[in-house]
Amino acid sequence: MASSTQAQKLVYLVTGGCGFLGEHVVRMLLQREPQLQELRIFDLHLGPWLEELKTGPVQVTAIQGDVTQAHEVTAAVAGAHVVIHIAGLVDVFGRASPKTIHEVNVQGTQNVIEACVQTGTQFLVYTSSMEVVGPNIKGHPFYRGNEDTPYEAVHKHPYPRSKALAERLVLEANGRKVHGGLPLVTCALRPTGIYGEGHQIMKDIYYQGLRLGGRLFRVIPTSVEHGRVYVGNVAWMHVLVARELKQRAALMGGQVYFCYDKSPYKSYMDFNMEFLGPCGLRLVGTRPLLPYWLLVLLATLNALLQWLLRPLLLYAPLLNPYTLAMANTTFTVSTNKAQRHFGYEPLFSWEDSRTRTIHWVQALEGSA
Numbered sequence: 178m179a180s181s182t183q184a185q186k187l188v189y190l191v192t193g194g195c196g197f198l199g200e201h202v203v204r205m206l207l208q209r210e211p212q213l214q215e216l217r218i219f220d221l222h223l224g225p226w227l228e229e230l231k232t233g234p235v236q237v238t239a240i241q242g243d244v245t246q247a248h249e250v251t252a253a254v255a256g257a258h259v260v261i262h263i264a265g266l267v268d269v270f271g272r273a274s275p276k277t278i279h280e281v282n283v284q285g286t287q288n289v290i291e292a293c294v295q296t297g298t299q300f301l302v303y304t305s306s307m308e309v310v311g312p313n314i315k316g317h318p319f320y321r322g323n324e325d326t327p328y329e330a331v332h333k334h335p336y337p338r339s340k341a342l343a344e345r346l347v348l349e350a351n352g353r354k355v356h357g358g359l360p361l362v363t364c365a366l367r368p369t370g371i372y373g374e375g376h377q378i379m380k381d382i383y384y385q386g387l388r389l390g391g392r393l394f395r396v397i398p399t400s401v402e403h404g405r406v407y408v409g410n411v412a413w414m415h416v417l418v419a420r421e422l423k424q425r426a427a428l429m430g431g432q433v434y435f436c437y438d439k440s441p442y443k444s445y446m447d448f449n450m451e452f453l454g455p456c457g458l459r460l461v462g463t464r465p466l467l468p469y470w471l472l473v474l475l476a477t478l479n480a481l482l483q484w485l486l487r488p489l490l491l492y493a494p495l496l497n498p499y500t501l502a503m504a505n506t507t508f509t510v511s512t513n514k515a516q517r518h519f520g521y522e523p524l525f526s527w528e529d530s531r532t533r534t535i536h537w538v539q540a541l542e543g544s545a
């Protein structure tokens with residue numbers, strides 16, 4: 178826990194604080210925000226691990242709530258100095274309806290903004306996504322791009338659409354007068370594919386490999402690069418932005434920042450093998466084992482099956498038309514805007530990020 182001679186006087190609210198990224202942000206705040214007096218964690222599903230956090234010098238307040246319910250959000254925000262809005266439905270597998278995704282990701286974000294305005298909270302950090310930019314529906318590559326790189330951000334899928342709409346709401350709210358007359362200062366962080374301890378997709382792929390006798394099969398060319406970023410560095414960027422937003426409002430207010438670190442550019446599966454390989458899995462094939470048209474057919478069949486089975490059960494495999502298109506389109510970022518604007522440097526090296534993730538996979542049930 179952070180201890181400092183600095184007066185502990187700030188109240189932070191983290192929405193979605195019990196999720197994959199949220200938990201890392203909560204723990205990072207408790208470790209590295211010396212001015213923290215109270216940390217409120219607002220989530221639809223509270224984790225049992227929160228109890229262990231209540232023994233430190235910072236008051237930890239767990240709030241079970243739904244961002245789609247404006248009154249619940251307003252009650253949680255009231256009195257907070259900083260809101261870090263992480264809560265969202267991260268669904269590209271067809272589990273939730275487009276309506277639900279919009280309600281949570283867009284209306285939920287609007288509720289957070291209005292709560293800040295109504296209660297006088299001045300600083301709002303939003304967890305956006307690379308998906309706000311792309312890959313777009315045309316499959317255009319985004320190669321080592323930055324926050325200013327021109328790119329035709331065209332989305333049909335409910336998830337990227339919702340993130341793009343929510344991000345726009347947050348950025349447009351910058352400068353609005355909050356209760357008490359001070360300006361609202363907002364900014365949005367765009368992580369690329371986050372990995373690390375607690376990443377559910379990595380866990381799913383690992384167990385899929387175990388079920389296939391320790392093998393995974395290459396379906397995407399090694400040449401397709403996907404940007405990835407370690408969850409600890411994403412958490413650190415959130416903590417830093419929330420701290421610096423107060424002193425650098427004129428520069429940072431209304432800005433977007435990609436989340437980045439020194440994680441290598443690789444295809445999605447080659448990158449995953451950095452962690453799954455040392456845990457006993459093998460990626461079969463130096464080239465895709467199936468022609469792309471067959472993959473498209475299989476992905477489409479999965480989508481059809483999902484639709485047919487929906488009245489009976491939820492069938493949501495990793496492979497669907499959207500995830501295939503995502504995996505098959507290069508999207509990497511190369512930027513230093515966060516470093517230039519608020520002095521961000523990754524807290525965890527690539528080697529440390531890799532080791533921590535490997536240890537997490539090794540500790541999973543059933544690990545060799």
Ligand SMILES: NC(=O)C1=CN([C@@H]2O[C@H](COP(=O)(O)OP(=O)(O)OC[C@H]3O[C@@H](n4cnc5c(N)ncnc54)[C@H](O)[C@@H]3O)[C@@H](O)[C@H]2O)C=CC1
Pocket residue numbers: 192193194195196197198199219220221222242243244245263264265266267281285304305306307340367368369370371372
């Ligand atoms: N996982 C990734 O690779 C990336 C994630 N992001 C963004 O980061 C944020 C967190 O993502 P993850 O941690 O991966 O997802 P997650 O699903 O692990 O965490 C989301 C959290 O939000 C909570 N939540 C969902 N609906 C809610 C509601 N109606 N009211 C209150 N809480 C609700 C969930 O209970 C969960 O704890 C999301 O906004 C996502 O769009 C952005 C880029 C990459």
Ligand SMILES: CC(C)[C@@H](O)CC[C@@H](C)[C@H]1CC[C@H]2[C@@H]3[C@H](O)CC4=CC(=O)CC[C@]4(C)[C@H]3CC[C@]12C
Pocket residue numbers: 267269305306307308369370371378396397403445446495496497499500501503504
């Ligand atoms: C079945 C194979 C084609 C396999 O390779 C599919 C991988 C697929 C599940 C992932 C490929 C790219 C991922 C997405 C990307 O990292 C960007 C994301 C940003 C977010 O805001 C949320 C997660 C995600 C959409 C991420 C989801 C998993 C992939 C589609």
